[in-house]
Amino acid sequence: MEGKKHRALGEDCQAVSEVMGQVLMIAIVVLAFSSIAITIFSDEGVVNPPHTPRVDLQERIDRNANTVHIFHRGGEAIDLKNVKVILDTKEKHEQFDISSDRSEFNYTATNDVLMLGDYIILNPTSRGIDLDIDDPIMYFVYTPSQQVIQKVAL
Numbered sequence: 001m002e003g004k005k006h007r008a009l010g011e012d013c014q015a016v017s018e019v020m021g022q023v024l025m026i027a028i029v030v031l032a033f034s035s036i037a038i039t040i041f042s043d044e045g046v047v048n049p050p051h052t053p054r055v056d057l058q059e060r061i062d063r064n065a066n067t068v069h070i071f072h073r074g075g076e077a078i079d080l081k082n083v084k085v086i087l088d089t090k091e092k093h094e095q096f097d098i099s100s101d102r103s104e105f106n107y108t109a110t111n112d113v114l115m116l117g118d119y120i121i122l123n124p125t126s127r128g129i130d131l132d133i134d135d136p137i138m139y140f141v142y143t144p145s146q147q148v149i150q151k152v153a154l
Helices: 002-011 016-041
Strands: 055-062 067-075 083-088 093-097 105-107 119-122 137-142 147-153
Touching: 055 147, 067 083, 083 119
Parallel strands: none
Antiparallel strands: 055 067, 067 119, 083 093, 083 137, 105 119, 137 147
């Protein structure tokens, strides 16, 4: 009798290894995806990118004075220490840092903060850019986030 019971128990266990294999594979896949998700979402730069101000700017060229005028028409205030203006022409690519190149700028911002109604006047002649000949593209860049606030063909 013991032989019949032993044989009956052995015959019922044929699919156990397949079920256990599938359970182990599911566990491995869940662990792999959860570790990838933790790695991705734990990076603060991906989840919380640096703030880029939303601003409405208006640009124009004064070809007689060879200057670029940038008007703040709306949106958030911008600290001028965090701004670069890039003029890109066919021949030159020049970056103007407002905080260090004060001789090339004239602006009405109080406490170096550009707010509604303020303007910036950029004089690119010191860098050899002639606005009558060149057709520049201007990039207004917010440096903490390295994001272009506005791009315009002048």
